[in-house]
Amino acid sequence: MSNPNITPEGIEVKPGQIWRDRDKRSAGRTVTVISVADGKARVTTGVTASTLSVKRMRANSTGYTLVSEGGK
Template sequence: MNAQVTVRPLQVWADNDKRCSGRTVRVDEVDERFAYCTVLTPREGSTRTGHRVRIAINRMRPTATGYRLISDPSQV
C-alpha cells in the first residue's frame, strides 16, 4: 500500500524531518531526478520563505526524513 506518488507542479508537500518541522514547499518544476520547489512555510524558528530549493524525487515519500503530500490541485 506504499504507492509512489507522482510528483507534479503545483503540489504542496510538507517536510517530515524533525529538524525542519513545519516547512512546506510548492513544486514549480520537475525533471527526471529533482523537484524544484518554492518554500511556502518556513521551518520552526525561521522566517525565510519564497526561496527555491531542489529536492530529490526519491525523497518525496512519507518516511521520517522524507516528505508527505498535503495538496494536489490536479486531483480536484
C-alpha cells in the first residue's frame, strides 16, 4: 500500500515543514504543516489554519513548493 502522505513528486509531508503557495493570487504566502494524516495536511499561515490535500502539494501553478524541512 502506498503512503497517502507523500506528494505526487515523492516528498513526504511532515509537521514543521514550510511550503510556499505557487498561486499568483497568493503572492509569497507560505504555510507551515502542523500535522498530517490520511492524505490531509493541517497547515497554518500564522493567522489562520486550514486543511490541504497532500495531492495538491506539488510544483504546478496552483500547487505548493517545499521551502524548508522546519525544525521538527
